[in-house]
Every structure is written in C-alpha cells, then in structure tokens.
Amino acid sequence: xxxxxxxxxxxxxxxxxxxxxxxxxxxxxxxxxxxxxxxxxxxxxxxxxxxxxxxxxxxxxxxxxxxxxxxxxxxxxxxxxxxxxxxxxxxxxxxxxxxxxxxxxxxxx
Amino acid sequence: xxxxxxxxxxxxxxxxxxxxxxxxxxxxxxxxxxxxxxxxxxxxxxxxxxxxxxxxxxxxxxxxxxxxxxxxxxxxxxxxxxxxxxxxxxxxxxxxxxxxxxxxxxxxxxxxxxxxx
Numbered sequence: 001x002x003x004x005x006x007x008x009x010x011x012x013x014x015x016x017x018x019x020x021x022x023x024x025x026x027x028x029x030x031x032x033x034x035x036x037x038x039x040x041x042x043x044x045x046x047x048x049x050x051x052x053x054x055x056x057x058x059x060x061x062x063x064x065x066x067x068x069x070x071x072x073x074x075x076x077x078x079x080x081x082x083x084x085x086x087x088x089x090x091x092x093x094x095x096x097x098x099x100x101x102x103x104x105x106x107x108x109x
Numbered sequence: 110x111x112x113x114x115x116x117x118x119x120x121x122x123x124x125x126x127x128x129x130x131x132x133x134x135x136x137x138x139x140x141x142x143x144x145x146x147x148x149x150x151x152x153x154x155x156x157x158x159x160x161x162x163x164x165x166x167x168x169x170x171x172x173x174x175x176x177x178x179x180x181x182x183x184x185x186x187x188x189x190x191x192x193x194x195x196x197x198x199x200x201x202x203x204x205x206x207x208x209x210x211x212x213x214x215x216x217x218x219x220x221x222x223x224x225x226x
Contacts, residue, residue, distance in 0.1 A: 032212055043115070043202045043217035044153065087152075097143070097204075097215055099153040 004088045009104040018075040020103050022088030025069040032091045033064060035073045037084040038102075044087065047073065083107045111137050113205050115218030123226055124195060130188045130221045132203030138183035139205035143215065144176075147200040159186040193225045 005023040012018040024033065034049040048055055048062045050071075055062045061074040075082055087102040112135040120128055132142055140161045145153040157178055158166045165178035175197075177189040186205075190197055200222050204215040 034214060036217075038153075041200075041220070041222070043113075043204075043220045046214040046216055049212075049214055091212070095141075095206075096155060096158070098155070099145075101152055 004090055004100055006086070006088050006100065006103045008101065009106070011106050011108055012075075012078050014080060014107050014109050015077055018078040018082065018105060018107070020073040020075075020086050020088075020105065021070065022072070023070045024088070024090050027068050027090050029068075033062070033068075033071050034089045034091055034097070035060070035062065036087045036089065036097075036099075037082075037105075038087070039081075039084040044099075045084075047086075049091075078105075078107045080107050080109065111205075111207050111216040113203065113216045113218040115203055115221055117221060118219060119222045119224075121224045121226065122193065125192055128190045128193055128223060130190075130201055130203075130223075132186045132188070132205070132218055134184045134205045134216075137205075137207050139186075140183060140208055141206055142180060142186040143204045143206075144178060144186075144188050145202045145204070147202060147220075153202060156188075190223065193223070195225045198223055198225045 032049050032051050035047040036044040038044045048060050050062045064071045083106050085102040085104050114133045116131045142159040144156045146156050147153045155168050156171045159178045159180040161180045167173045180186040200220050202220040204217040206215045207213040
C-alpha cells in the first residue's frame with residue numbers, strides 16, 4: 001500500500017482558497033487518490049477522488065501532478081464549516097481505506 | 110448522494126453488557142460494509158470487513174468473538190460488542206461502498222460513541 005504524507009496542520013482565512021498538499025511518491029499505476037474529511041465527532045465525509053486527471057465537483061478540486069507523486073485538494077472558497085481533519089488516502093489493491101493522521105485545517109474568520 | 114445511517118449515535122452502559130450497533134445503507138445496496146474504531150485524538154482504524162451472506166474478515170489484533178459482525182442483508186450490517194468493558198469505550202464508525210465498481214468511494218455513517226462505565 002502506498003503511503004501518503006500530509007502536513008500536520010494548516011490555517012486558511014475564511015473566503016480564501018484552501019490548498020491542501022499530499023505526497024504519495026510510491027503510488028502504483030492503478031491506485032486512485034481519495035480525499036475524505038472528518039469534522040469533529042462525526043464520521044468521515046467523502047470529498048473527491050481521481051486517478052491521473054484533475055477532477056472537480058461541487059465540494060472541491062483535485063489536482064494530481066503528471067508523475068502522480070503528489071496531489072493538491074483545493075477548497076475554492078473556504079468557510080468556517082470547512083474546519084476539519086482532511087485525509088489523503090491511496091486506495092490499496094485490496095480495497096481497504098487506510099487512514100493516516102491527516103491535515104488539521106482551521107479556517108480563520 | 111449515497112447515505113449511510115448508523116444507530117445509535119451514543120450509548121452509555123454498564124461493564125459486562127453487550128451493545129449492538131446498526132449500520133444501514135439507505136439508498137443503495139452494499140455487499141460490503143466496513144467497521145472502524147477511533148480512540149480520542151487518533152485516526153480511524155479498520156476493525157473488520159463485513160460481507161453480505163458470509164463471515165466477516167477481521168483485521169489483525171481484533172477479537173472476532175468480542176466484536177460480532179452480522180451482514181444479513183444488502184442494506185444492514187450490525188456490530189455487537191460483547192461483554193463490553195471500559196477499554197472498549199470508543200467511537201465506532203461504519204462505512205459502505207456503492208456497488209457500481211470497486212473504485213467507488215466508501216460512504217460513512219455518523220458514528221456511535223460508546224461509553225462503558
């Protein structure tokens with residue numbers, strides 16, 4: 001299973017774009033990158049996933065580098081409700097999600 | 110979007126009792142569901158994979174006789190914590206994956222906070 005590396009914490013001003021980086025230098029060619037977030041005392045929420053092309057949905061955009069060794073999750077206009085722990089996960093070949101420590105994103109008013 | 114419901118959201122019970130937690134996929138059928146446990150200030154740890162109509166697959170170190178999993182239908186999986194003790198107090202979370210392809214994301218319930226006195 002490919003491991004991911006994320007910063008422990010980040011701050012972002014409300015209304016600005018939040019850019020959360022993730023390194024996954026040992027990712028395999030058929031492994032996807034998934035992003036989830038967990039707001040305090042709730043279950044994780046799926047945000048977005050991708051293989052090699054950039055992806056966008058109503059919540060966020062996912063930018064994957066051409067060599068697939070890193071990616072960035074972009075929340076275009078962060079709100080206070082976006083304060084959460086964000087997990088970047090590379091899907092294992094046996095279909096199990098393995099959660100690391102994630103990035104604690106704090107949106108500042 | 111896909112919705113997973115978990116019940117109850119909070120349980121407080123005495124040591125030695127058994128507690129059942131239900132996980133339902135509300136708008137899709139899930140042949141596979143997952144059970145996680147999360148201790149304070151730690152990340153989620155996968156406990157077991159629940160397969161409809163067959164025995165669950167437990168992760169290393171998880172006692173299968175302690176944490177009974179039943180997945181009797183395509184929309185319901187249950188986790189029973191048997192003879193619960195204070196060290197079993199934790200946040201238990203289930204998830205289910207939409208069946209349309211293995212790369213579909215897992216969707217999570219809101220979790221059950223279990224406190225054993």
